[in-house]
Amino acid sequence: MALRELGPGETGVLDAVFAGMSAHSRYLRFHGATPRMTGAVRRKLAAVDGRRHLAVASFAPDGAPIGIARLIWLGLRDVELAIEVVDAWQGRGVGRRLLTAVAARGRAEGYSRLVADVLAENVGVRVLLVSVLPILTIETSGHEVTLTADLRPAAPLAAVA
């Protein structure tokens, strides 16, 4: 499995990952039935700039794209997470590696908080977030849960003592 940051306009990677997601995975990712990506959504997702919109993709040994994690600037030092893994590769550690990598990129850009709006029923992404990053707050509003995680580097143990 290989990881690399996406550059602008890599629509082939977006399309391959979207094609590998079931209707249920697309529903969890886009918070509603999403049989296809509209042109506007596709353009927005491809418009990475390495600063205010970062994306990291994962590839199978045969080179096929299998997952994407992205951070989009929300203002101040906050970024919003979106993450997806094709169904055939879910539960095999791809999401964990993607989240760890994109969080490191966000940290390197100086962001301090990662915000994730997830459907309340989406246990998988919540387990993933809690196991990878320190969670600061969890707020529920209707069917959505907003988790805010700390992206700042952990304090050295000597400073804590």
Ligand SMILES: CC(C)(COP(=O)(O)OP(=O)(O)OC[C@H]1O[C@@H](n2cnc3c(N)ncnc32)[C@H](O)[C@@H]1OP(=O)(O)O)[C@@H](O)C(=O)NCCC(=O)NCCS
């Ligand atoms: C959520 C998602 C990105 C997780 O990716 P993944 O590659 O399947 O996750 P991993 O295999 O790296 O698992 C990471 C951790 O989450 C846990 N996890 C993953 N899916 C889970 C599920 N459905 N229920 C419970 N725990 C789950 C794993 O057990 C693992 O924890 P562990 O290492 O302590 O055992 C993936 O399932 C997905 O794309 N879902 C559809 C789209 C979506 O929901 N996106 C998030 C909204 S933006």
